Amino acid sequence: MHLAYPAVLSALLFCTGLYGVLARRNAILVLMSVELMLNAVNLNLVAFDVWLSRAAKETLHSGQALTLFTIAIAAAEIGIGLAIVLAVHRNRGTADIDKLRDTAEGPGTGGSGIEDPGSSAAEKAEATA
Amino acid sequence: MTTTTLAVLVPLLPFLGAAAGLLLGRTAPGFVRPLAVLPPLASLALAALVAVRQGGGAAIDAHTELTPTGSVPIELSLHIDGFAALVAILVAFVAACVQIYSTGYLRDDPRYPSYAALVSLFTSAMLLVVYSGDLIVLLVGWEVMGICSYFLVGHYWETPEARAASLKAFLVTKLGDVPFLIGLFALATDAGSFRITRVLGAVASGNLHHPTVVALLLLAGVAGKSAQFPLHTWLPDAMAGPTPVSALIHAATMVAAGVYFVARLLPVFEASQAAMIVLGVMAAVTMTGSGLAALAQDDIKRVLAYSTIGQLGYMTGALAVGDRGAAVFHLLSHGAFKALLFLAAGVIIHAAGTNSLAAMSRMHGLRDRVPDAYWTMTVALLALAAIPPFSGFFSKESVLGAAEHATDGDTAHVPGSAGWIVLVAGLVTALLTAAYATRLWLLAFRGRGAEAPDHGRQPLTMTVVLWVLAVPSLAFGGLAYRSLPGWFDGRDLTPTLLTSILGTGFALVGGLLTYGAWQRTAQLAARVPLGAVAAHPEGDAALVEAEAIATHEPAYGDIAYAPDPADPGRLLLGPLHRSAAAGFHLDAVYDVLFVRPVQAGASLVRFLDREVVETYVQGAAGLPRLLGAAVRRAQTGNVQTYVSALLAGTVVLAVAVVLVATGA
Numbered sequence: 001m002h003l004a005y006p007a008v009l010s011a012l013l014f015c016t017g018l019y020g021v022l023a024r025r026n027a028i029l030v031l032m033s034v035e036l037m038l039n040a041v042n043l044n045l046v047a048f049d050v051w052l053s054r055a056a057k058e059t060l061h062s063g064q065a066l067t068l069f070t071i072a073i074a075a076a077e078i079g080i081g082l083a084i085v086l087a088v089h090r091n092r093g094t095a096d097i098d099k100l101r102d103t104a105e106g107p108g109t110g111g112s113g114i115e116d117p118g119s120s121a122a123e124k125a126e127a128t129a
Numbered sequence: 130m131t132t133t134t135l136a137v138l139v140p141l142l143p144f145l146g147a148a149a150g151l152l153l154g155r156t157a158p159g160f161v162r163p164l165a166v167l168p169p170l171a172s173l174a175l176a177a178l179v180a181v182r183q184g185g186g187a188a189i190d191a192h193t194e195l196t197p198t199g200s201v202p203i204e205l206s207l208h209i210d211g212f213a214a215l216v217a218i219l220v221a222f223v224a225a226c227v228q229i230y231s232t233g234y235l236r237d238d239p240r241y242p243s244y245a246a247l248v249s250l251f252t253s254a255m256l257l258v259v260y261s262g263d264l265i266v267l268l269v270g271w272e273v274m275g276i277c278s279y280f281l282v283g284h285y286w287e288t289p290e291a292r293a294a295s296l297k298a299f300l301v302t303k304l305g306d307v308p309f310l311i312g313l314f315a316l317a318t319d320a321g322s323f324r325i326t327r328v329l330g331a332v333a334s335g336n337l338h339h340p341t342v343v344a345l346l347l348l349a350g351v352a353g354k355s356a357q358f359p360l361h362t363w364l365p366d367a368m369a370g371p372t373p374v375s376a377l378i379h380a381a382t383m384v385a386a387g388v389y390f391v392a393r394l395l396p397v398f399e400a401s402q403a404a405m406i407v408l409g410v411m412a413a414v415t416m417t418g419s420g421l422a423a424l425a426q427d428d429i430k431r432v433l434a435y436s437t438i439g440q441l442g443y444m445t446g447a448l449a450v451g452d453r454g455a456a457v458f459h460l461l462s463h464g465a466f467k468a469l470l471f472l473a474a475g476v477i478i479h480a481a482g483t484n485s486l487a488a489m490s491r492m493h494g495l496r497d498r499v500p501d502a503y504w505t506m507t508v509a510l511l512a513l514a515a516i517p518p519f520s521g522f523f524s525k526e527s528v529l530g531a532a533e534h535a536t537d538g539d540t541a542h543v544p545g546s547a548g549w550i551v552l553v554a555g556l557v558t559a560l561l562t563a564a565y566a567t568r569l570w571l572l573a574f575r576g577r578g579a580e581a582p583d584h585g586r587q588p589l590t591m592t593v594v595l596w597v598l599a600v601p602s603l604a605f606g607g608l609a610y611r612s613l614p615g616w617f618d619g620r621d622l623t624p625t626l627l628t629s630i631l632g633t634g635f636a637l638v639g640g641l642l643t644y645g646a647w648q649r650t651a652q653l654a655a656r657v658p659l660g661a662v663a664a665h666p667e668g669d670a671a672l673v674e675a676e677a678i679a680t681h682e683p684a685y686g687d688i689a690y691a692p693d694p695a696d697p698g699r700l701l702l703g704p705l706h707r708s709a710a711a712g713f714h715l716d717a718v719y720d721v722l723f724v725r726p727v728q729a730g731a732s733l734v735r736f737l738d739r740e741v742v743e744t745y746v747q748g749a750a751g752l753p754r755l756l757g758a759a760v761r762r763a764q765t766g767n768v769q770t771y772v773s774a775l776l777a778g779t780v781v782l783a784v785a786v787v788l789v790a791t792g793a
Contacts, residue, residue, distance in 0.1 A: 018776065021772055022769050022772060022773050022776070023769070030769075097767070097768060097769060098769075100766070100768075101766030101767060102766060103766045104764060104765050104766030104767075105761040105762065105764045
């Protein structure tokens with residue numbers, strides 16, 4: 001099989017994932033798109049690993065090993081991601097990314113960039129005390 | 130044990146005592162008193178043993194180099210000659226007395242453990258100065274004494290007087306120590322070694338290239354440490370410390386260090402005629418000025434402080450006429466009677482509840498309340514006034530005799546003019562000394578008026594020490610003047626007839642004048658009531674003294690002065706009285722010359738910092754703040770926007786890389 005097929009397929013998968021990340025509103029779908037992107041990378045890794053080992057330049061199959069790593073980490077990541085989404089949904093009643101804008105700079109907070117961490121640190125100290 | 134080992138232990142024991150006292154002070158209060166008293170006693174025994182083994186013969190020298198330190202080597206070395214052996218005994222003796230006295234004096238003081246440890250450290254530093262044969266090791270002891278005096282003078286740090294006095298003592302002595310350090314370096318560069326024996330060898334072979342500069346630089350440090358004009362102003366203010374500390378500073382440590390240092394390196398000073406003249410003039414101004422000032426002080430301890438300055442003037446005078454035997458002789462006898470004077474003054478302040486002589490002169494029967502202090506202080510004052518056969522007479526006459534000898538100009542290295550300056554000033558000071566000693570005695574013990582308050586018996590630890598110190602004050606001079614030359618340079622210390630008659634005559638005139646003036650003014654005392662007495666007479670002596678110091682200024686308007694028309698000093702000094710009470714306004718002069726310019730400079734720097742530099746900083750911060758406000762608008766909170774921006778940036782970079790790689 002020519003290298004171009006898996007390469008094109010992974011590029012298509014990556015672009016689909018990227019589109020999903022940028023355009024989807026539901027946080028779960030965004031996470032699924034991230035998975036798509038990761039799997040595109042995995043596909044690339046395996047394909048190039050086979051191509052390189054066929055050319056006998058690389059015999060350790062480090063591409064395949066790295067893929068296993070990526071799969072494991074992706075599993076952990078999606079677990080945490082879904083847990084966060086669930087918690088947000090439980091608190092806010094929505095998982096719509098467009099409505100989760102708490103980190104935005106408000107219009108009246110000009111110049112207060114220094115105070116914010118201080119006050120939040122104070123709140124933290126109060127909470128732990 | 131070898132003599133060297135014993136000699137090393139002498140400064141080491143108080144040091145270990147101090148370290149242990151500081152560590153155990155809180156956890157094991159029961160050990161504090163033994164740890165304070167036993168090391169100086171052991172040091173005294175060892176120092177006596179060292180002196181017996183040294184026996185005034187050839188100097189004991191031992192040295193070891195711990196590590197190479199560059200061009201001029203620094204070594205741990207001992208140089209014990211007769212001077213060192215005897216001065217070490219004095220230091221350990223006075224320190225032991227002071228430690229024993231302090232156990233009674235600061236009985237209830239909460240800070241006693243740290244106080245006792247610092248006194249031990251102070252003693253150890255002085256012993257290091259005395260025994261050290263290396264100038265840099267000597268300097269270590271010298272500076273440790275400086276910091277110890279800072280802590281101890283500021284012991285009552287609740288009072289503003291003590292805080293100011295401790296800072297002043299530290300700053301003024303440091304002011305002298307900077308030239309002192311430079312002088313030591315210059316001396317060592319010329320001699321090629323910091324070892325005292327090598328330095329003296331270099332002087333003897335004429336290898337010292339700049340004797341005048343070196344001697345004058347060293348003199349600055351000596352003037353600061355030994356409270357000589359013009360750096361003496363810290364000593365009267367240091368009276369804000371506890372009385373035992375004053376006794377230690379004035380009798381054995383600190384002020385003695387300067388005189389002892391000059392005595393040790395006298396050939397260096399003798400190499401320069403100018404330095405000897407400066408030393409003589411310094412001694413003369415110090416002696417007479419302090420005598421006049423002592424006559425006008427109201428605080429009993431300040432009288433004694435000025436008298437210390439004057440007696441140190443005698444010692445530097447003896448050095449100026451090239452007789453270090455006489456100087457160290459006076460140092461030894463003065464150490465005994467001045468320690469006694471201070472410790473007795475501490476008892477009197479406790480009993481009277483005030484440190485003001487004006488208030489004491491309105492008390493009847495103070496001497497019956499404190500008979501031990503009365504009798505021992507009488508002995509010490511007679512010794513101070515140099516009345517035969519007390520010990521001060523012999524040592525002071527040896528100084529005057531050396532000065533008289535130098536006036537002929539046939540003392541080697543000593544200009545005849547220095548002899549005249551010291552002799553005349555010494556005789557005038559003998560008169561003044563007797564006058565203020567008489568005034569102190571009359572005002573403190575011959576007061577008329579209300580009955581003195583009864584605060585019960587003084588602690589035994591305090592009174593026994595007085596009698597122990599009274600023995601050398603009485604007999605040391607008379608017993609020692611024949612045998613001491615064997616320990617020193619071999620110069621005769623026997624009083625000569627002419628100066629003895631002159632000195633004693635002046636002293637008697639001074640005493641009688643004061644007595645006559647007192648008889649005329651004493652009646653006035655009843656008409657002008659004065660007096661403020663401690664609020665807590667049942668407290669320990671340290672508490673009473675701290676309160677007395679703190680209330681003197683509110684009660685009389687000045688720390689050194691009381692508006693008392695019954696003071697014989699006022700009649701004797703006439704129009705000079707007011708300025709003499711203020712130490713001839715030297716502090717005011719320093720205030721104008723140094724303090725105000727520094728403060729003006731500080732406010733200028735403050736203006737430059739606050740108004741000029743800060744404006745630039747704020748201006749520099751303004752632009753980033755504006756930019757930041759603009760960039761902040763991009764932060765919408767929508768994660769997808771950010772990722773889009775990231776993607777756009779990546780694409781731009783990738784395209785750029787491709788373009789560069791293809792060379793387009």
